Amino acid sequence: MSLAGRAAELAALDDVLAAARNRTGRALALLGDPGAGKSSLLAEAADRARPMRVLRATGAEPEAGLAFAALHQLLRPVAHLAEDLPGAQRDAVRGALGLAESRTDDRFLVSAAVLSLLVEAAEPDGLLCVVDDFQWFDRASADTLLFAARRLRTESVSLLIAARDTAEVRHALRGAEQLRVAGLDDRSAATLLVGSTPAVAAELTTLTKGNPLALSELAELLTPAQLSGAAPLPDPLPVGDVFGEQVARLPEDTRLVLLVAALEGLGDVGVVLRAATALGIGADALHAAEQAGLVAVDGAALRFRHPLIRSAVYTGAGSALRRRVHGALADAVGGDADRRARHLADAALGPDEAVASALAESAHRARERGGYADAAEALGRAAALTPEPGARARRLAEAAGAAWLGGRPGQAQSWLAAAQDLAADEDLKAELSQLRGRFELNSGDAAEAMRIFLDAAGDRVELLSDAAEAASYVGDTAVAIEVGRRAEALDDSYLRSMLVGTAALQAGDTERGTAVLRSALREPGDDAVSLLWASSAASHLGEVDAAADFATRAGRVARVSGMVGTLPVVLEFAATAERMNSRLTHSAALSEEALTLAREAGYTNSAAAHLANLAMVAAIQGREDECRAHANEALAIAIPHRVGLRVGVASYALGLLDLGLGRVEAAHERLTALTTAGPGAGHPIAVWGSTGDRVEAAVAAGDLDAARASVDFIERWSVNATTARARALVARCRALIENDAVPLYEQALTLLAADSGADYDRARTALLLGERLRRDRRVGEARRHLRAAAETFGRLGARPWEQRALGELRAAGESGQRAEPVALEQLTPQELRIARLVAEGVSNKDVAARLFLSPRTVEYHLYKVYPKLGVTTRTELARLLGQ
Structure with a gap:
């Protein structure tokens, strides 16, 4: 053409x-x-x-x-x-x-x-x-x-x-x-209508909307006199169903062999001829179709001259004849069980368990290869062909699960609803409720997910743990306590201990809750799910550093074990852990990667989590527009979905942004609001995590009563915490409201001295200590702490905090200079993710596997990373990244 x-x-x-x-x-x-x-x-x-x-x-x-x-x-x-x-x-x-x-x-x-x-x-x-x-x-x-x-x-x-x-x-x-690709204009169309006048060409172009195929067919069908305008054009033009008319004029056997070829689809001449023979048609019929110019045969391959010919063949045949041909093709495809199953399904006249089973087996093979969406379609068809209602409900449930994992949430919901209408077996009902709850928790209303899990749980520890997980997202302490009470009666297990211990802490029984959780944490397991539960337990114990360690390990395990279906969720915790461990750039890189995966997988609430984390990083680094954009997008998802944890983190980010930029009244108002927000609109973890900033904002705003209340809160929360970072936070918060503050700040710095992940916390503490020493006219001592704080903030890219430290340093009589941009800031998120894994000792091939890249892409990025960072070896890279 x-x-x-x-x-x-x-x-x-x-x-x-x-x-x-x-x-x-x-x-x-x-x-x-x-x-x-x-x-x-x-x-x-x-x-x-x-x-x-x-x-x-x-x-x-x-x-x-x-x-x-x-x-x-x-x-x-x-x-x-x-x-x-x-x-x-x-x-x-x-x-x-x-x-x-x-x-x-x-x-x-x-x-x-x-x-x-x-x-x-x-x-x-x-x-x-x-x-x-x-x-x-x-x-x-x-x-x-x-x-x-x-x-x-x-x-x-x-x-x-x-x-x-x-x-x-x-x-x-x-x-x-x-x-x-639109139709051709008059001038271009005329090149296809050889011998036509401009007027005829223009008319034909209008009538065909400039479609090149229609124009080419007209050039063959119209007479020279019609094209030249010497004879009138036929009315109507013979272009509406040119191929259909051609097929209709063929002998019956030729039409039938064309239908076999159309329904076979692959162009496998051997299969077409075997099926044709079974239908009583010889190879001559195929030769006739080829001579008619509708198909071309090249060795063992057959193809239609144009897809519309195949469509015309299909449309021209009745449903009964199509079923007959599919039946012949089912036998002709030989050992190809997947194609045989689909031809059998297309040949079926009504429910047939044998055909349904063949389709279901084909679906399972597709699912094992990662073809979830196609598995879902096959299971849905299998369900429609299944005579027995219970078995049909089971297949619909499987179809819903496959559709969800295949990124088809709407379809998944439809099949789930159909399965629930049919299900009579109690175990299947519970499984369907769990599936429905998972759909809600990942992309819908977290509070509704919590209710679904709780109603269906009975004495099933897995469903109770799902209910507890949903309650943790919503921030509903009462439900978490109820889950723990119900778990008491179950057999002892790691999961039961997590549910019982966490509930006891939230109910105020700190002695028992601490004992149960610490016992379970001695052997947390090495799978990602167990490590995430351990991270949650450490958070409830007030040990942010231990929580971050468990979450980081969970992220690594998830990558290595290929848990990509849940990787966006696991990376919520891993990215948060990196931020808590002062690796702000790494945290943002993880969240950017996971945000893409979450959107591709349809995990809307996970997307909100990563947006909230990106807002937190941007807040610390003073990138106001970016912080507000990420936080607002997170809130737009999390508020209607009642994901209180993400509402709390996004709101915290906006308050921290205000605090860093010196808007202390606004910061105090935002951070105080976190403490009164109920389930679905706030979260205890966000209240706990923001305490240090909340105390500082309250003191700066002159609200000492609010500051003291927050200090009392963190002391109660951390009463059983044993890690250095937890005790340092309490000391720092108390120093803000005490007259004799310097010893408390110094105690906090001593506790943080050996903590490699506490750079940001240490710098915040050093800044407060330097400010206090300067106000006490101990400027010589103040300079050392202010200088250390400014250097650390500069290295982390925390520009508002760096500027505050430099301003204090200048006020103390030293000309503070801004640090040069840290080398890592020159890397793209992709380059940073690669550099991070390489620094951990991961081979290029394994980096590629974990980040969904090719080894060549990894090599290409490393070729750019090394000169940017001024290193030449993996050893130097590991040293620079603090491995």
């Missing part, structure tokens, strides 16, 4: 190719009506791409439910390169492509592996992926490619996608750049 009139589209294609050659990869989607010329543009791009490698895939409607079918087509020529990937990625991509047994249930790991494989395939000249008929891609392939498309900015890989322009497709491609 001519590309006349496509100058703008061709320029866009050239830009995409240039991006791959310049290692600034891009993804571009060409959207348009059938026949608009999208496939021709893709073919032209592939020709212009030389010497780049080109990989191609075309969606086929019969394969739309087969997990990773389109991806297999795209990656088949480079599948051997998977051997060079990190172990977990290698196994995941080989499993997805059906090249090996795979038991990964991690769709993000598969996506990361595919991205790595594409980067490997781009060596040495770059790579162009050409994807046609994207609207018929299976969901696993579509999700995986779009995951890669969002991460091409530093790769020698570009992606071109062609798809029909529908609302559903536009939504699916919302993360990619989109270009509408």
Whole structure:
């Protein structure tokens, strides 16, 4: 087809190719009506791409439910390169492509592996992926490619996608750049209508809306006299169903073999002929279809001349005939159990347990490879074909869970509701309630999740722990105490101890609660979930440093074990831990990474958590606009979802911002409001965590009664805390309201001296001590502490606090100079994440596996990191990052 009139589209294609050659990869989607010329543009791009490698895939409607079918087509020529990937990625991509047994249930790991494989395939000249008929891609392939498309900015890989322009497709491609391929103008259309006059060409262009395919077909169908205007144009024009009319004129056997080919979808001539033979049709019928110009056969491969021909064949056949052909294809596909199951389902006339079981088994295979969305569709179909209500409810429940993990929350909710209407078994009812509660906790109303878990729990410790987790998000102490009371009657276990001990502390029985939690913390377990419970327990004991340590360990375990389905949630705690350990840049990098994953996974409340943490980091560093933007976005999610913990943290960030910028009255008002906010609007942990700032703001605002009340609160909360940081915080808070403050500040500094994660706390304490000493006219002593505080704040990027320390230093008679920007601030978040892991001793391949990158991308970033930081070895990098 001519590309006349496509100058703008061709320029866009050239830009995409240039991006791959310049290692600034891009993804571009060409959207348009059938026949608009999208496939021709893709073919032209592939020709212009030389010497780049080109990989191609075309969606086929019969394969739309087969997990990773389109991806297999795209990656088949480079599948051997998977051997060079990190172990977990290698196994995941080989499993997805059906090249090996795979038991990964991690769709993000598969996506990361595919991205790595594409980067490997781009060596040495770059790579162009050409994807046609994207609207018929299976969901696993579509999700995986779009995951890669969002991460091409530093790769020698570009992606071109062609798809029909529908609302559903536009939504699916919302993360990619989109270009509408519209109809041709009169002048360009005339080049397809050889022999036409300008007037006729203009009329035909108007009638066809400039569709190139329709114009090309008209050029074949109209007579020279009609094109020249010597004879009138037919009315109506023969373009509405050109292919349908062609198919309708064919002999019955030819139409039937075309239907077999249309429903087979892969273009496997052997399968088509076997099914045709079973239907009593010989190979001559296929030859006739080829002679009619509707299909082309090349060896063992068959393809339709245009997708609309296939659509016309499908539309022209009745449902009974289609079922008959699907039945023949089910036998013809041989050992391909997944395709056989889908053909059997399409051939079924009503509920059939054997067919439903085959579909369910196919779904389980897809799920094991990370193809959750396609597994969900298969399970939903299996449920519809299941005769027995209980078994149907079970399959609907499985479909809901798979849809949720596949990033289809709306679909998950629909299937869950259908399962609940059918469920009669008590265990299944509890499982459905747990699933519903999880949906709510991750992306809906946390208080509603809490109620669901509590109502369904009975004596099930797992559901009680879910209720306690939801209560911790909401900030509902009463429910946490109720959970602990109910857990008392259960058999002893680590989880039971956590529930009972935490509840006892919250009920005021500090002696028993402390004893139970400390006993459990002696052996916290080494899985991420157990470590997160340990972190929560340490928080309730008032030991922020221990809580941070457990959360950091949980994040590392989650990465190594491939818990990517829950990684955004685990990283909530890990990012908070990094912030509490004075690693502000690292904390922000983790939250930025996890925010992307949370949004991709549909974990709305986790997104709020990372936005709140980013607001806290920005508050400490004095980036006001950024702090307010992150905090407001977090609050917009957390307030209606009643996630009190995130409301509290985001509100705390705004109060801390005011305090750092010297707006003490506003800070006092905001931070005091935290103490009165109830469940869903505030949180005890936010009240505890903000105490030091709240006391300082109250004193600065002249409200000594409020300051004393806050000191009393932190003393009660920390009465059983044993860690140095917890005791130092109490000393610092008490110093703010005592006349003899200097010894208390010095005590706090002594306690923090050996704590490598307490740089920020130590600097805040040193600043307060320096200020007090200067007011007491002990300027010589004051300078030492003020200088140390300014240096630390400068290194952390905490600019408002640094300016305050430098101002005090100047007032003490020393010319304070701002520290040079810390080297880490020069790194992008991606570079920082990589540098951090490399400094921990992680190999490049394992860094790639943990961060969903390719090893080559890791090497590329390190090539830029080393000179930025002024280091040349991993040892120097580890030393710089404090490992």
